[in-house]
Amino acid sequence: MTGFRGMRFVMDLIKRFTPKRESLTGNESISDKQLEESTTTTTLKVMKRHKWSLALGVSAIALTGIITFTGHQYVEAGMVNVYHVKLDGQEIGIVSDNKIIDEYKQRKPQEVQQNFPDVHVVLKTNGVTYEPERAYNVKSDDSAVLATLDKLLVPQPVGTELKVDGKTIAIVKDQQTADQILDQVSAPFAPKAKETAKVSALSTSQGEDITTAPSELEKVEFIQQVDTKEVPIKPDDLAIPEDVVKKLKTGDVQPAKYTVVEGDCVSCIAKKLGITKQFIYDNNPGLQDDKLKIGNQLDVTVLKPTLSVKTTERVVQNQEIQYDTEYVKDDSLRVGVVEPISAGKNGLKKVTIQVTKVDGLMTEEKLVNEEIIDKPVMAKVKKGTKVIQGEGSGKFAWPVVSPSISSTFGMRWGKLHKGIDITGNKNIMTADNGRVTETGYKSDYGNYIIINHLNGYETLYGHLSKITITEGTIVEKGDKIGIMGSTGDSTGVHLHFEIHKSGSLENPLKYLNR
Structure with a gap:
């Protein structure tokens, strides 16, 4: 307080002795310069007269500042x-x-x-x-x-609750464990990885089984609604992951056995249990040809998976495209004769098929795209239109009705038996269309007939008792040409029948079938 009073005292002194702009007489003005000189002189006089009071005021001001600064520093140090x-x-x-x-x-x-x-x-x-x-x-x-x-x-133990269609199946350790379980259920139905290098051209006759063909997995999902949620648990509530996988795959169905009794058969058991025969065979690989033994136990467990896995797969196959043939008619060639002009070539296309499977069994297939890789090249051929009567078909019929072979083609007693001996109905018929080129008698064949079928084949009919056709006659398959007999070198009534192809002997049984 002393410091503040000293300051006021100094200010009052200065104010009291500051000369006014008017003269002491009140009627004359003082110039600015005179006023400044007067003020300075007055101030110095006042300071000399009251120097101790001024010193005390200044000291008080300084002390106040020091106290304030020191107090602030002290408080700040404690913050x-x-x-x-x-x-x-x-x-x-x-x-x-x-x-x-x-x-x-x-x-x-x-x-x-x-x-x-x-x-x-x-x-x-x-x-x-x-x-x-x-x-x-x-x-x-x-x-x-x-x-x-x-x-x-x-700490709160928690687990992941696994639900299928709203029904709690199990509680497992965490979401990662639940995901691993679901992956194990779906993994067996994921398709095999496709190797592009192994994709081969498939002809229509070859036809790879599309259900087992390599494919690219587009989507895998469960048919049922699967939900997971974190829930508070007791440690004893946790299920073993392997048990959960088994339950999801089999529906927790217990194995079922059937004991074979007297009178049982596979179809009887299937009907009795409401299952298929194929199911019984699939579940019991050792069972063959409906052979059952009394007392045998058959596995008839019908699995009902809690979760059904639906996969959508994309199968890409290269398939051949059969080339077309352009026929150019040629009346200089016989009917049935075809001569190539230019060869054809099969094309190739890439076929994309979308296959849907449920638990590995195909339920739907859909062709989604075809891409032509190589276009087929059309073949060009001449096709004969010239009709020649008596031309054979190349397919032979038995020359007698109800035939029975008494001797086959081959070596007999060191000698070649050139044809086959046939017994049966006595009427002899031509084995194919043709022209009768020779009839007559020989010591070995007896009465015989030779027919040229105008296609490289000839047939011979021997040991006839009677010939009912003449040379040059055009005959059709099945026409009667003679009667069976035993003329020439023969030991009984029969027909000796030969087939020649381009001048060479053929075994008639190669062409005749019962």
Whole structure:
């Protein structure tokens, strides 16, 4: 207070002795220069007269500044940054650094999980928050706050509930385990990887089985609705993953056996149990040809998977395209004769088929795309139109009705038997269309007939008792040409029948079938 009074005293002195702009007489003005000189002189006089009072005022001002600065520094030195920690909005203590809480929230759940390796444990730290404050001389206790959090935060075992069409199937450790189980159920139905290098051209006669052909998986899904959800559990609630996989694949169906009794047959058992014969054979590979033994046990377990796997696959195959043939009529060639002009060539196309399967069995196939790789080249041929009467078809019929062979083609007693001997109905018929080129008698053949079929084949009919046709006659297959007999070198009534092709002997049984 003394310092402030000194300051006011100095100011009052200066004000009192400051000359006014009017003269002391009141009727004359003082110039600015005179006023300035007068003021300076007056100020110096006042300062000399009251020098101790002025010194005291200045000292008071300086002391006040020093006290104020020192007090501020003292208070500032006592200020600290602290963090009020709360759990679900309720304060539980003060820590010195927010990093302590951040590190705790990251570290503690991991430590808890390590203590329970077989169960997925959740430590809910989301409710732990903090608010910063800068205050004077506030005390914090980091360890006490962490200890309180350890006490208040209770680890909760949780599992993943697996549901199929709303029905709980099992509770497993976590979502990863549930995903692995579902993958194991669907994996057997995933198609084999396709190797492009092995894709070969398929002709219409070859035809690769599309149900087992290599394919590219487009989509795999479950027919039923599958849901998973994290739920609180007791450790004993967890199911063994292998058991869950089995349950999803088989429907938890117990094996069924059937014991064979007297009078049973595969079809009888199938009808009795409402299953197919093929199902019984598939489930019992050792069963063959309906051979059952009394007392045998058959596996008749009908699996009903809880989950059915639907796959959509894309099969790409290279298929041949059959070339067309252009026929050019030629009346210089006999009917049935075809001569190539230019060869044809099959084309190639890439066919894309979408195949849908349920549990590995195809339920639908759809052609989605065809791409021509090589166009087919059309063949060009001459086709004969010249009709020649008596030309054979090349397919022979038996020359007698109800034939019976008494001697076959081949070596007999060191000599070649050139044809076959046939007995049966006595009427002899031509084996194919043709022209009678020779009839007559020979010592070995007796009465005989030779027919030229005008296609490279000739037939001979021997040992006839009577010839009913003449040379040059055009005959058709099945026409009567003679009567069976035993003329020439013969030991009984029969027909000796030969076939010649381009002048060479052929075994008639090569062309005749019963």
